[in-house]
Each structure stands twice: as structure tokens, then as C-alpha cells.
Amino acid sequence: MPTAQDLQGLGDGVGAELLEMALDPSLTHTQRARATVALGWFPTDASLATLGSLLAGSDDLLARKAAFALATGWADHAVPLLTTALASDSVQLRMATTRALGSLRSDSAKAALSHRLDAETNSAVQDLIRAQLTN
Amino acid sequence: MTWLIAMLGLVACGNNGTGDTGAAGLDVQPLGSYTTDTGGLTGNIPLEIPDGTSSVLVHCGDYGYDVLGTAWDIKDSSGAYYYTNQYHDAYAATQMRVGNLDDHLPVLFPVSPDHDISSGSWSINAWIASGGTPTTVDCEAIYRTDPVGSSGTIDLNVVLVGLDGLGLDASTAADDADLQAALSYAQDLWSDAGLVIGNVTYLDFKGNVDRYSVVDISDTDASEFGDLLKQDVGGTTRAMTVFFVQEIADASGATVLGLAAGPPGAATVTGTSKSGMVVTTADLRDAPNEIGLILAHEGAHFLGLFHTSEKTGDVQDPLSDTPECTEASNTDGNSYLDRDECAGKGADNVMFWAPAIDISSTMTADQGWVLRRNPAVH
Known part of the structure; x- marks a missing residue:
């Protein structure tokens, strides 16, 4: 996978192209997913809006990648959005969001995870939250 | 945007179980x-x-x-x-x-x-x-110990892990047009090597679906992948077990399209962290032939093949009839050899380190020689 440096080195306009790709239904799912992840390296208002939309959307793969990108690009500022996704019906999205929050290692992220642990009923998610809280 | 799309492609290639004591040969x-x-x-x-x-x-x-x-x-x-x-x-x-x-x-x-x-x-x-x-x-x-001919048959255990969102389980798999297209594409690629897909057994995963629907790995931790391969799934022992999951996700956020144990895997051995391979199904409805290519590439790793050349060009496979793409071909000075740099030097081989649909489509006689000898093949 290209790195942030690889893509940023391509010059102006890359962020906009990645936005297009993330939303382009003619691309494969995994191509859109990678573009979504890469948006985290181009933290603009436009990419924030797109990522928020994908996080709340019906495509579970893109929602998981949006969680990752939000943590990468916005750090603690992404905690409120990610906290909402912690209550998703999708077990896999809850797990991806748990990892995203865990990667921040901040007090606010840990507080969100601790709070979710009290309400979480799925054992796999519970185990992951506990693991992230002890990292 | 085409160049950007091309940059965002990725494949990765890779206890005390017991072998099948009852299998003839x-x-x-x-x-x-x-x-x-x-x-x-x-x-x-x-x-x-x-x-x-x-x-x-x-x-x-x-x-x-x-x-x-x-x-x-x-x-x-x-x-x-x-x-x-x-x-x-x-x-x-x-x-x-x-x-x-x-x-x-x-x-x-x-x-x-x-x-x-x-x-x-x-x-x-x-x-x-x-x-x-x-x-x-x-x-x-x-x-x-059974004879090896110019054609060999590999049976598959296809294990479906948490694919309800695709409408795919053991009861629907045989009639799923996209899954069958993927298997057919893999068969076409393996035909160059004299390898034929035989019996396919479809199995619903009975383990922790929540844990394994998305397999999370990193450069330093592939335990979730290994633990999945250790699962007892039933099926045929003298076969290759393929877990189809929603996604293999690595710690960088990337989606890994497929991952095989090894090379080689512990063929005909169950219960080990090397007892199978895993394929991401995220593109099954968009591009089933891509799934077929991944199955052919990763399956060949499991059965004993290496990349024709590793991505830095410093290591080649041990076969004398596969093309070599060495470090000398790295004309742009970055960290890996791409398909253009390896054109005519293995980029068209199924076992190129970064296989591409409609480009990586050939297999050599020596690759077939190795594949047909694997204990899982009959």
C-alpha cells in the first residue's frame, strides 16, 4: 500500500482524487476502501464530511475504513464521531472503531471505550475493548 | 486517476496437528x-x-x-x-x-x-x-507415495466465515454465480500447471464468527490468522482448506486480498496455524475473477510455490524455467519492482509478487511439477 509520503509527494489534487475514488461505485470495493483509508492523510473539511458519511453509511467495509482514517487524520477530534459508531449494530464496525479509538491512546478515547464496555454485550468486542484499554 | 487506482492494489502472501493416516497414497x-x-x-x-x-x-x-x-x-x-x-x-x-x-x-x-x-x-x-x-x-x-502424472487434482474445503451480508453460506455457495466464477477463474489459471479442482466441500464456519469474519493482522502479529487456520472445520483431509472471510485487515488500514500459510502450508494436516489459507471476499460481487486470481496465487503458495521474484528483486524462486526480475530492473529507485519494470520478467506469471488480473495468467512447467507433487494433490 502506498504510504502517506508516497501520496503526498504526488502533489496537489491527490486529496480530491481520493475523495472521488472513495465514492466511485465503478471501482472495486477494495479500491474504494484503500482510497478511504488514504483520506486520513489529507484531513480537510471535505474529507471529514465524506468520512463521517461513510462511517454512518450502510457499507460496512467503507465504514470500518472511515473509522481508521478519522483516527489517523483527526486524532482526538474524531472521538465524538467514533463514539457514535461504537453503538453501531455491526459487530465488525464496533471492533474497527474500538481499534481506531485504541490507537489514539488518549484519555478521551479511553473514556469512550470504558463507557462502551459497560453497555457492550458481544464478547468479542468486550475482549477487544479490554485489550485496547490495557495497551 | 488511473495511476492512483493502480497504486492502491495489494496482495499478501502466507501445533501439533496430524496428517491423514487413512488417505491412500x-x-x-x-x-x-x-x-x-x-x-x-x-x-x-x-x-x-x-x-x-x-x-x-x-x-x-x-x-x-x-x-x-x-x-x-x-x-x-x-x-x-x-x-x-x-x-x-x-x-x-x-x-x-x-x-x-x-x-x-x-x-x-x-x-x-x-x-x-x-x-x-x-x-x-x-x-x-x-x-x-x-x-x-x-x-x-x-x-x-502415489504416482504423479501430468495432471493432478486438488479437492477444496471452502469454509464460509460470516458472509451473511453477501447471502453466501454452505447452502447457497454451489449456486452462487460469483463464487463459482471465482473458482472457475482459478481453475483456468491452474490448468497451465496441470492442476484441476476436484471435489469442493462447502462448510459453514462453526467457530467464533465475530472474531474471524474480519481477520486482523500486523507485521508483528498474525496470531488471529494462525488461530483461524487451527480451527477444526471438518471436510476432506486430503484437500486444501480455504477460508472465505469478509476481510483480512492489516494494521495500516489496508485490506489484504489473500493470505496463505507458508509457503508451504501444512498440506493434509489439520489443527495447525499452517493448515490452510484465507481469502477476502470484499470484491466478490464487484470482481469475482480477482478473487479467482487470489485463490490461484495463494493456493499455489500453500502447495509449495514461491514468488517468481520477491518485490525487491533480491530473491528468486528455486525454479529454472520461471523468469527473473532482479534489483537491476528497479529503474525508478523506489522500494519495489512493479509490473512495468518486470514486463517480460515474470509480471505475467500467476506467482508474480503483485499479480494483476488479465496480466498475471501464466504458469510454467516447473511450477506445475511442484504443485502436482504436493501431498494434498491426488
Whole structure:
């Protein structure tokens, strides 16, 4: 996978192209997913809006990648959005969001995870939250 | 935008289970337990290779995901070295290759027609790099003794893990047009190698679906992948087990399209972290042929093939009829060889390190020779 440096080195306009790709239904799912992840390296208002939309959307793969990108690009500022996704019906999205929050290692992220642990009923998610809280 | 799309493609390639003692054509021999010395060596493990054996799979484990194991040396029946590790005092390059594998070590030979085997009293010395701590491993040998022809059949156990969102489970799989298209595409690619897909058994995963629907891995932790492969899924033992999951996700956020144990995997052995392969289904509805390409590429790893050239060009596979793309071809000076740089030098081979649909479509005679000899093939 290209790195942030690889893509940023391509010059102006890359962020906009990645936005297009993330939303382009003619691309494969995994191509859109990678573009979504890469948006985290181009933290603009436009990419924030797109990522928020994908996080709340019906495509579970893109929602998981949006969680990752939000943590990468916005750090603690992404905690409120990610906290909402912690209550998703999708077990896999809850797990991806748990990892995203865990990667921040901040007090606010840990507080969100601790709070979710009290309400979480799925054992796999519970185990992951506990693991992230002890990292 | 085409160049950006092209940049965002990625594939990755890679206990004490027991082999199938009941399968005709396979002679399974427990080798016993071995405790390594402070250098990590087991010492010579005797192998009595029967007459008519076409391939040998030795597997030893388990030694933990944070430890790597490999072969230190293999001696043939004359006492000469068939293989030596690069750090061995008697190191000599041969057309035999062994990876550095975590937790459980399968070693398959021969992996080149230019370095075949013979019957008799051989030995293998395994190296478990546990940092000076003696480690006890159980080892077993599987000798393939039935004839190998110009065509071989591989049966598949297709295990469906949490794919309700695709409407895909064991009851629908045989009639799923996209899954069948993927299998058909893989078959087309393997036909060059004389490998035919035989019986396909569809199985619903009975383990922890929540944990394994998305397999999370990182450069330092592939335990979730290994733990999935250890699961008892039933099916046919003399077969290749393929877990179809929603996604293999790595720690960088990337989606890994497929991952096989090994090379090689612990073919015909269940219950180890090397007992199968995993394929991401995220693109099944968009691009089933891509899934087929991944299945063909990763399946070939499981059965013993390496990349024709590794992505930096510094290591080639042990086969003399596959093209080589070396470091000298790296004309743009970045960290990897791309398809353009390797055009005519292996980019068109299914086992190119970054296979591409409609480009990576060929297999060589030597690759087929190795694949058809695997113990899982009949």
C-alpha cells in the first residue's frame, strides 16, 4: 500500500482524487476502501464530511475504513464521531472503531471505550475493548 | 486517476496437528518429540523415505507466534547436504528453499525438478529461534507415495466465515454465480500447471464468527490468522482448506486480498496455524475473477510455490524455467519492482509478487511439477 509520503509527494489534487475514488461505485470495493483509508492523510473539511458519511453509511467495509482514517487524520477530534459508531449494530464496525479509538491512546478515547464496555454485550468486542484499554 | 487506482492494489502472501493416516497414497509417520539445544537446533531427525515417494512434507510445532522456525539442514541418504541454511558453516545454494515461519514449521521437498529426492535414510535438522530457550516440538513426516502424472487434482474445503451480508453460506455457495466464477477463474489459471479442482466441500464456519469474519493482522502479529487456520472445520483431509472471510485487515488500514500459510502450508494436516489459507471476499460481487486470481496465487503458495521474484528483486524462486526480475530492473529507485519494470520478467506469471488480473495468467512447467507433487494433490 502506498504510504502517506508516497501520496503526498504526488502533489496537489491527490486529496480530491481520493475523495472521488472513495465514492466511485465503478471501482472495486477494495479500491474504494484503500482510497478511504488514504483520506486520513489529507484531513480537510471535505474529507471529514465524506468520512463521517461513510462511517454512518450502510457499507460496512467503507465504514470500518472511515473509522481508521478519522483516527489517523483527526486524532482526538474524531472521538465524538467514533463514539457514535461504537453503538453501531455491526459487530465488525464496533471492533474497527474500538481499534481506531485504541490507537489514539488518549484519555478521551479511553473514556469512550470504558463507557462502551459497560453497555457492550458481544464478547468479542468486550475482549477487544479490554485489550485496547490495557495497551 | 488511473495511476492512483493502480497504486492502491495489494496482495499478501502466507501445533501439533496430524496428517491423514487413512488417505491412500500418503504414508504418515510420527517422528517424535525433539527439544532444541541452546542454539535452537533439534539435531538430526531421521526420515525413512519409502520407495516411490514423490514428495516429503515434514512439519514440527507448535513453538509460538513470537518465534520463527526454519530448516537448518537436510541430508540425503548418502549423508550429503541436500539443503543448508544461509548461516550454516557448510552453506551452499541449492534449488531448495525454506521460509522462516512462526509457530509451526512445514518443510516440503522437492520444490524444483532440478533438485529431486530419492528413497532411503535422510535427516532434517530444524532450527527454532527461541533465543536460547530450549523448545520442544512434535514432528511428523508425510510421504506422498502415489504416482504423479501430468495432471493432478486438488479437492477444496471452502469454509464460509460470516458472509451473511453477501447471502453466501454452505447452502447457497454451489449456486452462487460469483463464487463459482471465482473458482472457475482459478481453475483456468491452474490448468497451465496441470492442476484441476476436484471435489469442493462447502462448510459453514462453526467457530467464533465475530472474531474471524474480519481477520486482523500486523507485521508483528498474525496470531488471529494462525488461530483461524487451527480451527477444526471438518471436510476432506486430503484437500486444501480455504477460508472465505469478509476481510483480512492489516494494521495500516489496508485490506489484504489473500493470505496463505507458508509457503508451504501444512498440506493434509489439520489443527495447525499452517493448515490452510484465507481469502477476502470484499470484491466478490464487484470482481469475482480477482478473487479467482487470489485463490490461484495463494493456493499455489500453500502447495509449495514461491514468488517468481520477491518485490525487491533480491530473491528468486528455486525454479529454472520461471523468469527473473532482479534489483537491476528497479529503474525508478523506489522500494519495489512493479509490473512495468518486470514486463517480460515474470509480471505475467500467476506467482508474480503483485499479480494483476488479465496480466498475471501464466504458469510454467516447473511450477506445475511442484504443485502436482504436493501431498494434498491426488
